[in-house]
Amino acid sequence: MRAEGPYAYDEQGRRYADYVMAYGPLLFGHTPPFLGGLDALAARGVVYGSTSPDELALAERIRGHLPSMERLRFTTTGSEAVQSAIRVARAWTGRDAVLKFSGNYHGHFDLALQDAGASAETPHAGGSGIPRAVVGDLAVARYNDLDDVDRLLAMLDGRVAAILVEPVCGNMGLVETVPGFLEGLRARADRCGAVLIFDEIITWLRLGLGGAQARVGVTPDLTTVGKVLGGGFPVAAFGGRAEIMAMLAPDGPAFTGGTHAGMPFGIALGLRVLDYLETHADVLAQTERRARALAASIRASLRALALDYAVLQLASIVDFKFRSGPPTRSYDDQQRDDQRAYAAFYHAMRERGVLLPPSHNEVMFLSTAHGDDDVAFTAGAIEASLRDLRAKGIV
Ligand SMILES: Cc1ncc(COP(=O)(O)O)c(C=O)c1O
Known part of the structure; x- marks a missing residue:
């Protein structure tokens, strides 16, 4: 093959x-047309186990296009990026519950899979390997339905750490949000003190350098990016408001890590992808x-x-x-x-x-x-x- x-x-x-x-x-x-010179890249070392200047340069380039990502951290996969964003949101709010939307897909970790779209097809925790305790901290609302969101927020009664959403959904077919939906989520997150997370793992770069957030004109607290960023190599990132991201270790108590997170190939490809898009x-x-x-x-x-x-x-x-x-x-x-x-x-x-x-x-x-x-x-x-x-x- x-x-x-x-x-x-x-x-x-x-x-x-x-x-x-x-x-x-x-x-x-x-x-991709920008794959030349990978041998020379490998000759500089395949994984460092520490942050590199290129990683910082890529972070700054991403922030240049997504100003809401004031601080960010690299992961290897999109799943890890979303899982980490949720952890930071929980640490910041001191709460556990997460509200997400059926048919959205955020990766293959337990909480994300419940009632997810894409190929997941796991509408019930029982029997699918998702612990029931995980689902206890989760509410799954109907996409594009603020009444359903309100119903669940009332049930969760001030326990919501994060509202997690694909701002344009690509995992139950292509679904755009109805006018006012994302603005409504922004207002509700503010009202109940929850962190609004936009999962832009499909949308960032595919919808342009400003991603879905520029297109819809709503600013999330945290954003996750991945997929196109690596041009086919595994690199993803999560980030957002500096004060929330300050919860991350070593400054704060929330640990995230990954042996290959920010590995030189992924970072180099990320820089090449941005070079290419910015000039083409x-x-x-x-x-x-x-x-x-x-x-x-x-x-x-x-x-x-x-x-x-x-x-x-x-x-x-x-x-x-x-x-x-x-x-x-x-x-x-x-x-x-x-x-x-x-x-x-x-x-x-x-x-x-x-x-x-x-x-x-x-x-x-x-x-x-x-x-x-x-x-x-x-x-x-x-x-x-x-x-x-x-x-x-x-x-
Ligand atoms: C919107 C969205 N978020 C997160 C993920 C998970 O990313 P990964 O497969 O890199 O773990 C995906 C993957 O399809 C996705 O579409």
Whole structure:
């Protein structure tokens, strides 16, 4: 198996136009244009076990784009970044409870998995390996529903340490927030003294250098970033208000750590990713244009079959679900899609040389390596696969 640019190849050498893109990090494709000189990098040492000047430089560059991250710390994975942000929020507030949203995904640690989207499918703690005690400190609200948030906040009665949310959700399909939702979370966090955490692990850089927070104009207390930051190498970070981050050891009592956190490869790639994005605004605009074209052709294919599924596109993300009616607003909507149809579609697309994520909860990620030809090829495969499904009576 190998992968290059926008393509993945199976063991028989068959080529697939890839829209999984490793679930998001590969904004520049499988072989980003800035990978040269990795041997020289390795020759400087593969992991240091201490903070390096490059790490500080990358932290400052990130802060330059996300001013809300006044102080930040690197981790290896997004899961660790979110887990650490929650720990800091708990230390800062002296409280335990966390309010999050069904269908959002924040990583594979216990608390995050309960009622999560993506491939998790763990609606119940019992039997899924999530300790019941963990769920006792957790409330899971409906996305885009401030009444549900209010109901749960009233139940938690001043015990909430953090409100954790994807400001644009990419883990129950693509779901944008309704006007006022994030502002409402900001106001409620302030009112009840909780820390508002934006999980921007998918959105930062994919939606541009200012991330979702610049787009929605709401400032969180803490932010988590990852995925695109490493250009495919494992690096993530959490950070935010300096006074909250001061709870971290050695200044404060909250310990976080990681043998490979801030490892030189990840940090070097982070610097290269920012160098590239800061100097190539045109490639993101071009990718967005291709994503828009793909969404438009999917709409035309659906219309031709009299299917009124919502087709969504934001920056380089494209998504549609096998469900009639308005776009998904919450996980309740998303769970009403036709998973059997999606599974058939997945296989029909694969047969035609296009790789989609196997879970109906995921989205299509375009990269800057996907060209007009790839998009045209994919649009043709979608049209043919939908017709195939119609002929079999699936849609
Ligand atoms: C929004 C979000 N947060 C956190 C994570 C976890 O990141 P990682 O897989 O790097 O642990 C993911 C992964 O898909 C994600 O989509």
